[in-house]
Amino acid sequence: MTLKRSLPALPLMLAGMPAAAHTGLNEAPGFGAGFLHPLGGLDHVLAMLAVGLFAALLGGRALWAVPASFISMMLVGGAMGLMGTQIPPAEVGVAASVVVLGAMLAVGNRCLISVAMILTGMFAVFHGYVHGVEMPTGAAAALYCLGFASASALLHGAGLATGLVLGHRQMIRVAGALMSVAGFILALS
Template identity: 40%
Template sequence: MFRHSLLLLAGLAAGLSALPAMAHPGVPHVHDLASGLLHPLTGWDHLLAFVAIGMWSAQQSRSAAWTLPLLFLGCMAGSAMLPSLGMHLPGLEPGVAASVALLGLMIANGFRFASGLSAAIVAVFAVLHGYTHGVEVPADAMGAWFGAGFIAATMLLVAGGLLLGKLAEWRAAGRLVRVTGSMIAMSGVVLLSSAM
Protein backbone atom coordinates (compact mmCIF):
# COMPACT_ATOMS: atom_id res chain seq x y z
CA MET A 1 0.00 0.00 0.00
CA PHE A 2 2.80 2.43 0.92
CA ARG A 3 4.67 1.66 -2.30
CA HIS A 4 1.54 2.33 -4.37
CA SER A 5 1.01 5.62 -2.53
CA LEU A 6 4.57 6.70 -3.28
CA LEU A 7 4.18 5.82 -6.95
CA LEU A 8 0.92 7.73 -7.14
CA LEU A 9 2.49 10.73 -5.43
CA ALA A 10 5.49 10.66 -7.79
CA GLY A 11 3.19 10.49 -10.80
CA LEU A 12 1.11 13.38 -9.51
CA ALA A 13 4.19 15.50 -8.86
CA ALA A 14 5.54 14.76 -12.33
CA GLY A 15 2.20 15.63 -13.87
CA LEU A 16 1.90 18.90 -12.00
CA SER A 17 5.37 19.95 -13.07
CA ALA A 18 4.83 18.98 -16.71
CA LEU A 19 1.47 20.65 -17.35
CA PRO A 20 0.37 24.23 -16.93
CA ALA A 21 -0.92 24.79 -13.42
CA MET A 22 -4.23 26.20 -14.58
CA ALA A 23 -6.52 25.42 -17.45
CA HIS A 24 -7.00 29.11 -18.21
CA PRO A 25 -3.86 30.23 -20.06
CA GLY A 26 -5.49 33.42 -21.30
CA VAL A 27 -5.68 32.36 -24.94
CA PRO A 28 -8.95 31.53 -26.66
CA HIS A 29 -9.59 27.79 -26.60
CA VAL A 30 -13.33 27.71 -27.18
CA HIS A 31 -13.96 26.18 -30.58
CA ASP A 32 -16.49 23.38 -30.64
CA LEU A 33 -17.89 20.30 -28.91
CA ALA A 34 -14.54 18.48 -29.04
CA SER A 35 -12.78 21.42 -27.36
CA GLY A 36 -15.39 21.35 -24.62
CA LEU A 37 -14.98 17.62 -24.10
CA LEU A 38 -11.20 17.92 -23.85
CA HIS A 39 -10.98 21.10 -21.79
CA PRO A 40 -11.58 19.57 -18.32
CA LEU A 41 -8.71 17.18 -19.04
CA THR A 42 -6.21 19.93 -19.89
CA GLY A 43 -5.79 21.49 -16.46
CA TRP A 44 -5.18 19.97 -13.06
CA ASP A 45 -7.54 22.43 -11.39
CA HIS A 46 -10.58 21.02 -13.20
CA LEU A 47 -9.51 17.41 -13.37
CA LEU A 48 -8.80 17.17 -9.64
CA ALA A 49 -11.79 19.23 -8.54
CA PHE A 50 -14.30 17.28 -10.60
CA VAL A 51 -12.99 13.88 -9.52
CA ALA A 52 -12.82 15.13 -5.92
CA ILE A 53 -16.46 16.27 -5.98
CA GLY A 54 -17.42 12.72 -6.88
CA MET A 55 -15.15 11.16 -4.25
CA TRP A 56 -16.35 13.47 -1.48
CA SER A 57 -19.98 12.90 -2.47
CA ALA A 58 -19.39 9.14 -2.15
CA GLN A 59 -18.37 9.70 1.48
CA GLN A 60 -21.70 11.37 2.29
CA SER A 61 -25.10 9.79 2.88
CA ARG A 62 -26.55 7.59 0.17
CA SER A 63 -28.91 10.29 -1.12
CA ALA A 64 -26.23 13.02 -0.98
CA ALA A 65 -23.88 10.81 -2.99
CA TRP A 66 -26.21 11.36 -5.96
CA THR A 67 -27.69 14.77 -5.28
CA LEU A 68 -24.41 16.61 -4.63
CA PRO A 69 -22.90 15.75 -8.05
CA LEU A 70 -26.15 16.77 -9.77
CA LEU A 71 -26.18 20.02 -7.79
CA PHE A 72 -22.57 20.66 -8.79
CA LEU A 73 -23.31 20.15 -12.49
CA GLY A 74 -26.43 22.32 -12.38
CA CYS A 75 -24.80 25.19 -10.49
CA MET A 76 -21.74 25.04 -12.71
CA ALA A 77 -23.83 25.22 -15.89
CA GLY A 78 -25.98 28.03 -14.50
CA SER A 79 -23.06 30.11 -13.26
CA ALA A 80 -21.40 29.91 -16.68
CA MET A 81 -24.15 32.28 -17.82
CA LEU A 82 -23.42 34.94 -15.16
CA PRO A 83 -20.71 36.78 -17.16
CA SER A 84 -23.16 37.32 -20.03
CA LEU A 85 -25.47 39.03 -17.49
CA GLY A 86 -22.71 41.46 -16.57
CA MET A 87 -21.85 39.89 -13.20
CA HIS A 88 -18.21 39.93 -12.11
CA LEU A 89 -16.56 37.69 -9.52
CA PRO A 90 -13.07 38.54 -8.25
CA GLY A 91 -10.31 36.07 -7.37
CA LEU A 92 -11.42 33.28 -9.66
CA GLU A 93 -8.16 31.39 -10.17
CA PRO A 94 -7.20 31.40 -6.47
CA GLY A 95 -10.77 30.40 -5.63
CA VAL A 96 -10.69 27.49 -8.07
CA ALA A 97 -7.32 26.33 -6.69
CA ALA A 98 -8.56 26.69 -3.11
CA SER A 99 -11.56 24.53 -3.99
CA VAL A 100 -9.18 21.73 -4.99
CA ALA A 101 -7.23 22.02 -1.73
CA LEU A 102 -10.37 22.11 0.41
CA LEU A 103 -11.98 19.18 -1.38
CA GLY A 104 -8.82 17.16 -0.84
CA LEU A 105 -8.84 17.99 2.86
CA MET A 106 -12.49 17.05 3.17
CA ILE A 107 -11.86 13.70 1.46
CA ALA A 108 -8.73 12.95 3.50
CA ASN A 109 -10.55 13.64 6.76
CA GLY A 110 -13.88 12.13 5.77
CA PHE A 111 -15.75 15.34 6.58
CA ARG A 112 -19.51 14.95 6.66
CA PHE A 113 -21.70 17.98 7.10
CA ALA A 114 -25.41 18.61 7.40
CA SER A 115 -27.04 18.35 3.98
CA GLY A 116 -27.62 22.11 3.70
CA LEU A 117 -23.98 22.96 4.42
CA SER A 118 -22.73 20.26 2.05
CA ALA A 119 -24.98 21.63 -0.68
CA ALA A 120 -23.75 25.19 -0.04
CA ILE A 121 -20.09 24.10 -0.25
CA VAL A 122 -20.69 22.23 -3.50
CA ALA A 123 -22.65 25.16 -4.96
CA VAL A 124 -19.88 27.66 -4.16
CA PHE A 125 -17.23 25.44 -5.77
CA ALA A 126 -19.48 24.91 -8.80
CA VAL A 127 -20.03 28.65 -9.23
CA LEU A 128 -16.28 29.28 -9.18
CA HIS A 129 -15.63 26.66 -11.86
CA GLY A 130 -18.66 27.54 -13.97
CA TYR A 131 -18.14 31.30 -13.89
CA THR A 132 -14.47 30.88 -14.83
CA HIS A 133 -15.56 29.22 -18.04
CA GLY A 134 -18.47 31.53 -18.66
CA VAL A 135 -15.97 34.36 -18.99
CA GLU A 136 -14.23 32.50 -21.82
CA VAL A 137 -17.22 31.19 -23.76
CA PRO A 138 -18.68 33.36 -26.53
CA ALA A 139 -22.45 33.76 -26.64
CA ASP A 140 -22.91 31.98 -29.96
CA ALA A 141 -23.53 28.48 -31.28
CA MET A 142 -19.87 27.49 -30.90
CA GLY A 143 -19.97 28.55 -27.26
CA ALA A 144 -23.08 26.44 -26.72
CA TRP A 145 -21.38 23.38 -28.24
CA PHE A 146 -18.28 23.98 -26.13
CA GLY A 147 -20.47 24.26 -23.02
CA ALA A 148 -22.28 21.02 -23.83
CA GLY A 149 -18.97 19.21 -24.26
CA PHE A 150 -17.57 20.70 -21.08
CA ILE A 151 -20.60 19.62 -19.03
CA ALA A 152 -20.50 16.11 -20.53
CA ALA A 153 -16.80 15.67 -19.72
CA THR A 154 -17.33 17.11 -16.24
CA MET A 155 -20.17 14.65 -15.67
CA LEU A 156 -17.87 11.76 -16.59
CA LEU A 157 -15.09 12.98 -14.27
CA VAL A 158 -17.49 13.47 -11.35
CA ALA A 159 -19.01 10.03 -12.01
CA GLY A 160 -15.50 8.54 -12.08
CA GLY A 161 -14.73 10.12 -8.71
CA LEU A 162 -18.01 8.85 -7.31
CA LEU A 163 -17.22 5.35 -8.55
CA LEU A 164 -13.72 5.50 -7.03
CA GLY A 165 -15.19 6.58 -3.72
CA LYS A 166 -17.81 3.83 -3.76
CA LEU A 167 -15.34 1.11 -4.82
CA ALA A 168 -12.95 2.15 -2.08
CA GLU A 169 -15.77 1.87 0.42
CA TRP A 170 -16.80 -1.54 -0.93
CA ARG A 171 -13.26 -2.88 -0.74
CA ALA A 172 -12.68 -1.30 2.66
CA ALA A 173 -9.86 0.76 1.19
CA GLY A 174 -10.48 3.82 3.34
CA ARG A 175 -6.77 4.42 3.72
CA LEU A 176 -6.34 4.75 -0.04
CA VAL A 177 -9.16 7.31 -0.14
CA ARG A 178 -7.49 9.32 2.65
CA VAL A 179 -4.12 9.20 0.88
CA THR A 180 -5.73 10.28 -2.40
CA GLY A 181 -7.53 13.12 -0.62
CA SER A 182 -4.26 14.27 0.94
CA MET A 183 -2.58 14.26 -2.47
CA ILE A 184 -5.43 16.26 -3.98
CA ALA A 185 -5.12 18.75 -1.13
CA MET A 186 -1.36 19.10 -1.68
CA SER A 187 -1.95 19.60 -5.40
CA GLY A 188 -4.47 22.29 -4.57
CA VAL A 189 -1.88 24.09 -2.45
CA VAL A 190 0.57 23.95 -5.39
CA LEU A 191 -2.11 25.31 -7.72
CA LEU A 192 -3.00 28.01 -5.21
CA SER A 193 0.60 29.14 -4.87
CA SER A 194 0.90 29.46 -8.66
CA ALA A 195 -2.39 31.38 -8.85
CA MET A 196 -1.38 34.01 -6.32
Protein backbone atom coordinates in the same frame (compact mmCIF):
# COMPACT_ATOMS: atom_id res chain seq x y z
CA MET B 1 -8.26 -7.12 -6.89
CA THR B 2 -6.22 -5.62 -9.75
CA LEU B 3 -8.99 -3.09 -10.45
CA LYS B 4 -8.91 -1.89 -6.82
CA ARG B 5 -5.14 -1.41 -7.00
CA SER B 6 -5.20 0.45 -10.32
CA LEU B 7 -8.06 2.86 -9.53
CA PRO B 8 -6.02 5.18 -7.30
CA ALA B 9 -3.84 5.93 -10.35
CA LEU B 10 -6.89 6.97 -12.41
CA PRO B 11 -6.79 10.65 -11.37
CA LEU B 12 -3.13 10.89 -12.35
CA MET B 13 -3.80 9.24 -15.71
CA LEU B 14 -6.73 11.58 -16.39
CA ALA B 15 -4.73 14.62 -15.34
CA GLY B 16 -1.90 13.76 -17.70
CA MET B 17 -3.99 12.87 -20.75
CA PRO B 18 -5.31 16.21 -21.94
CA ALA B 19 -2.13 18.27 -21.92
CA ALA B 20 -2.79 19.23 -25.54
CA ALA B 21 -6.25 20.65 -24.81
CA HIS B 22 -5.04 24.25 -24.77
CA THR B 23 -2.73 24.15 -27.76
CA GLY B 24 -5.37 25.63 -30.05
CA LEU B 25 -4.96 22.79 -32.53
CA ASN B 26 -8.08 21.08 -33.85
CA GLU B 27 -10.30 22.77 -31.30
CA ALA B 28 -13.95 22.09 -32.04
CA PRO B 29 -16.29 25.10 -32.04
CA GLY B 30 -18.79 24.21 -29.36
CA PHE B 31 -19.25 20.89 -27.64
CA GLY B 32 -15.68 19.68 -28.30
CA ALA B 33 -14.08 22.87 -27.02
CA GLY B 34 -16.31 22.81 -23.95
CA PHE B 35 -15.61 19.13 -23.31
CA LEU B 36 -11.85 19.62 -23.52
CA HIS B 37 -11.71 22.76 -21.39
CA PRO B 38 -12.11 21.15 -17.92
CA LEU B 39 -9.61 18.47 -18.88
CA GLY B 40 -6.95 21.06 -19.67
CA GLY B 41 -6.23 22.10 -16.10
CA LEU B 42 -5.12 19.96 -13.20
CA ASP B 43 -7.08 22.17 -10.78
CA HIS B 44 -10.34 21.44 -12.61
CA VAL B 45 -9.63 17.71 -12.87
CA LEU B 46 -8.74 17.38 -9.20
CA ALA B 47 -11.80 19.34 -8.06
CA MET B 48 -14.15 17.25 -10.22
CA LEU B 49 -12.66 14.01 -8.93
CA ALA B 50 -12.90 15.34 -5.35
CA VAL B 51 -16.62 16.04 -5.81
CA GLY B 52 -17.15 12.42 -6.87
CA LEU B 53 -15.06 11.10 -3.98
CA PHE B 54 -16.93 13.37 -1.55
CA ALA B 55 -20.27 12.02 -2.81
CA ALA B 56 -18.98 8.45 -2.41
CA LEU B 57 -17.80 9.23 1.12
CA LEU B 58 -21.24 10.56 2.08
CA GLY B 59 -23.18 7.83 0.27
CA GLY B 60 -26.95 7.56 -0.11
CA ARG B 61 -28.66 10.51 -1.77
CA ALA B 62 -25.31 12.32 -1.97
CA LEU B 63 -24.24 9.94 -4.75
CA TRP B 64 -26.35 11.93 -7.19
CA ALA B 65 -27.23 15.14 -5.29
CA VAL B 66 -23.70 16.43 -4.71
CA PRO B 67 -22.55 16.05 -8.35
CA ALA B 68 -25.91 17.40 -9.59
CA SER B 69 -25.52 20.45 -7.37
CA PHE B 70 -22.03 21.03 -8.73
CA ILE B 71 -23.07 20.70 -12.39
CA SER B 72 -26.12 22.95 -12.04
CA MET B 73 -24.22 25.70 -10.22
CA MET B 74 -21.29 25.35 -12.62
CA LEU B 75 -23.71 26.12 -15.46
CA VAL B 76 -24.88 29.21 -13.54
CA GLY B 77 -21.24 30.29 -13.20
CA GLY B 78 -20.67 29.56 -16.90
CA ALA B 79 -23.60 31.80 -17.82
CA MET B 80 -22.18 34.54 -15.58
CA GLY B 81 -18.84 34.27 -17.39
CA LEU B 82 -20.48 34.35 -20.81
CA MET B 83 -22.48 37.45 -19.82
CA GLY B 84 -19.37 39.28 -18.64
CA THR B 85 -20.32 39.36 -14.96
CA GLN B 86 -17.26 40.05 -12.84
CA ILE B 87 -16.31 37.57 -10.12
CA PRO B 88 -13.29 38.53 -8.04
CA PRO B 89 -10.34 36.23 -8.46
CA ALA B 90 -12.14 33.22 -9.88
CA GLU B 91 -8.88 31.29 -10.21
CA VAL B 92 -8.41 31.65 -6.46
CA GLY B 93 -11.87 30.13 -5.98
CA VAL B 94 -10.95 27.24 -8.28
CA ALA B 95 -7.71 26.57 -6.37
CA ALA B 96 -9.54 26.92 -3.05
CA SER B 97 -12.02 24.28 -4.19
CA VAL B 98 -9.21 21.75 -4.57
CA VAL B 99 -7.72 22.67 -1.18
CA VAL B 100 -11.01 22.66 0.73
CA LEU B 101 -12.60 19.61 -0.90
CA GLY B 102 -9.32 17.72 -0.53
CA ALA B 103 -9.18 18.71 3.14
CA MET B 104 -12.77 17.61 3.68
CA LEU B 105 -11.85 14.22 2.24
CA ALA B 106 -8.61 14.07 4.24
CA VAL B 107 -10.39 14.50 7.55
CA GLY B 108 -13.14 12.10 6.48
CA ASN B 109 -15.77 14.75 7.11
CA ARG B 110 -19.26 13.32 6.93
CA CYS B 111 -21.41 16.44 6.82
CA LEU B 112 -25.07 16.84 5.98
CA ILE B 113 -25.80 16.29 2.31
CA SER B 114 -27.35 19.77 2.09
CA VAL B 115 -24.11 21.30 3.41
CA ALA B 116 -22.09 19.29 0.87
CA MET B 117 -24.39 20.49 -1.90
CA ILE B 118 -24.02 24.13 -0.85
CA LEU B 119 -20.24 23.84 -0.48
CA THR B 120 -19.68 22.14 -3.82
CA GLY B 121 -22.22 24.42 -5.51
CA MET B 122 -20.39 27.49 -4.25
CA PHE B 123 -17.11 26.25 -5.70
CA ALA B 124 -18.85 25.20 -8.90
CA VAL B 125 -19.74 28.82 -9.66
CA PHE B 126 -16.02 29.63 -9.87
CA HIS B 127 -15.31 26.65 -12.13
CA GLY B 128 -18.20 27.49 -14.42
CA TYR B 129 -17.26 31.15 -14.53
CA VAL B 130 -13.74 30.31 -15.70
CA HIS B 131 -15.15 28.00 -18.37
CA GLY B 132 -17.56 30.70 -19.54
CA VAL B 133 -14.96 33.47 -19.66
CA GLU B 134 -12.55 31.26 -21.59
CA MET B 135 -15.06 30.13 -24.23
CA PRO B 136 -13.36 30.32 -27.64
CA THR B 137 -14.55 33.01 -30.01
CA GLY B 138 -17.12 31.62 -32.40
CA ALA B 139 -18.08 28.65 -30.22
CA ALA B 140 -21.79 27.91 -29.84
CA ALA B 141 -22.45 28.83 -26.20
CA ALA B 142 -25.09 26.15 -25.50
CA LEU B 143 -22.95 23.38 -27.00
CA TYR B 144 -19.85 24.66 -25.23
CA CYS B 145 -21.68 24.60 -21.87
CA LEU B 146 -23.03 21.13 -22.59
CA GLY B 147 -19.47 20.05 -23.36
CA PHE B 148 -17.88 21.29 -20.15
CA ALA B 149 -20.82 19.97 -18.11
CA SER B 150 -20.45 16.54 -19.74
CA ALA B 151 -16.71 16.36 -19.11
CA SER B 152 -17.22 17.47 -15.52
CA ALA B 153 -19.93 14.84 -15.00
CA LEU B 154 -17.59 12.16 -16.36
CA LEU B 155 -14.87 13.25 -13.96
CA HIS B 156 -17.37 13.24 -11.09
CA GLY B 157 -18.31 9.72 -12.16
CA ALA B 158 -14.65 8.67 -12.15
CA GLY B 159 -14.22 10.04 -8.61
CA LEU B 160 -17.47 8.43 -7.51
CA ALA B 161 -16.54 5.06 -9.01
CA THR B 162 -13.10 5.23 -7.47
CA GLY B 163 -14.57 6.00 -4.07
CA LEU B 164 -17.17 3.24 -4.31
CA VAL B 165 -14.75 0.61 -5.58
CA LEU B 166 -12.11 1.48 -3.01
CA GLY B 167 -14.75 1.71 -0.34
CA HIS B 168 -11.95 2.22 2.14
CA ARG B 169 -12.22 5.50 3.99
CA GLN B 170 -8.48 5.57 4.62
CA MET B 171 -7.68 5.51 0.88
CA ILE B 172 -10.17 8.32 0.27
CA ARG B 173 -8.56 10.31 3.10
CA VAL B 174 -5.10 9.85 1.60
CA ALA B 175 -6.39 10.92 -1.84
CA GLY B 176 -7.97 13.98 -0.24
CA ALA B 177 -4.76 14.95 1.51
CA LEU B 178 -2.83 14.67 -1.75
CA MET B 179 -5.47 16.74 -3.53
CA SER B 180 -5.35 19.43 -0.87
CA VAL B 181 -1.55 19.67 -1.09
CA ALA B 182 -1.79 19.81 -4.89
CA GLY B 183 -4.34 22.62 -4.55
CA PHE B 184 -1.91 24.64 -2.41
CA ILE B 185 0.85 24.10 -4.94
CA LEU B 186 -1.43 25.12 -7.81
CA ALA B 187 -2.52 28.22 -5.90
CA LEU B 188 1.09 29.26 -5.40
CA SER B 189 2.09 28.72 -9.02
